[in-house]
Amino acid sequence: MDDLDDDLRRLFSDDRLDVHSTSVSTELVVRGAARRRHRRAAVAGTFALVAVVGAGIGVSRFEMPAPDSTVGALLTTAVSVTTTPPPPPSTSTVISTATVTVGQPPNSNGGNTGKPDPGGTSRSSSKTSTPPTPESQPGRYGTLSLGMSEADALATGSLVEPSSPADPDNRCKAYATKSVPDANAVIVSPARGIVRITMPNYAKTPKNVGAGSQVSEVKAAYTNSIQSGSSVTAQISASPPWSYIFETDGAVVTTVFMRLNANDCATV
Template sequence: MDLDDELRRLFSDDRLDVHSTPDATEAVVRGAERRRRRRSATTTAFALVVLVGAGAALTQLPRSDDTAGDLLPTSTSSASATTTTTAVSTFTSTATVTVDPPPSSSGSSSVKTETGQPTKTTIPAVPAPPQPQAQPGQFGSLKLGMSEADALATGSLIEPSSAADPENRCKAYATKSVPDANAVIISPVRGIVRITVPGYAKTPKGITVGSTVDQVKAAYPNATQSGSTLFAKMAATPAWSYVFETDGSSVTAVLMRLDANDCSTV
């Protein structure tokens, strides 16, 4: 008997058949159902652990807005006809830290107000003192510093002269426009040291006899006051000043005086 015949004999032997019980099929189905449920439960538990861990990590991160995070996608597991849905919500909190900027190089600083808005403060600049006016010391043909001979040559002086100081060093002259005997004072060294301006004449700033003290100070901001007299320095060569004699409220005389003079009465 060859091998093929022996195999046929064995396969046809009814004693080697495996006979199943009537409930074998149902038992196999129930076992497969239990395995599917265990796998589903394991998958759901793992998804929950991952989602909870992600939510805990997200709560540690700062956010730029104050709204709660959107709900995370749900995890769904199914077994036969039954569906289970689990939702996990995560929320984030925010923290805001404000740092003041360093002071600027210009000297200004920022101050926080109650509303949290920075307010810039600036130190006001100190105004510079008023500068002397630039104007030559001259009225008509007479100039401060002019020698006596040159002054007489203009024809503006009225002779004879008179002593202008107790030492009889300086001479005083009246002029054709101002009959006062001390209208012009001349030093033998400095030349003309003072000129009296006629009452009808006005300075380039509009000041004349009758102008108020306030008008003088407004026209000449650098003017200084000594008693009832105001002095307004001019920027010229030689250096000189306006002298405004007042009665306390208005100008009574306007004079032009050389700053460097050697006549004791000037």
């Protein structure tokens, strides 16, 4: 144990094991420290300058504009709104047509001078009058009509039964009606149906002729009428053809019949 201690003391006391440091002058150390301080100061100054410049730029960018510039900016950046112009007002077009009557060229007789009519109206040429045609109307009174069969006439309920012979051969039949109590008011042929109808005394024809009318009135109303004795016959254009028979006392109508022209009853 003592030997170990002795060895350790010899080892530590050996000069060969000492570490010798290079001699450094005090001035060199001071200059090195000064350079480091200058570098730090320069770096700090650079950072400060950059910070100041950046702050200046930020302040200049965020500087509030003047009122005039604000208005300009608002006007510049305003959202454009597309406005649709109102539709044009509706207009109505009125077209007036003027009719000018031009005079006809002069005729061969020189009666027309070719000038317009002073009254402003054109002269219409006179139409050639045509002779009146016979009256056209159905041979009907009430529910009964000429040519109607006996069965159809009875079905109307206008005939009063029983019938009576209308001729000596007992071929045609005669009926009274509800409006004319005469037994011979309606004459019916078995082949042609009703061949005669007696109109009531109060009835009038479409031309306002009836019992009580003057013969002259009958002839004026029916210009194609033919008088034979006391009877005046006015033929009517219809299908089948028939006639008015105006029985008179010579001056005034007493009875009016409607008669089928093609009848086969002897007494009609």
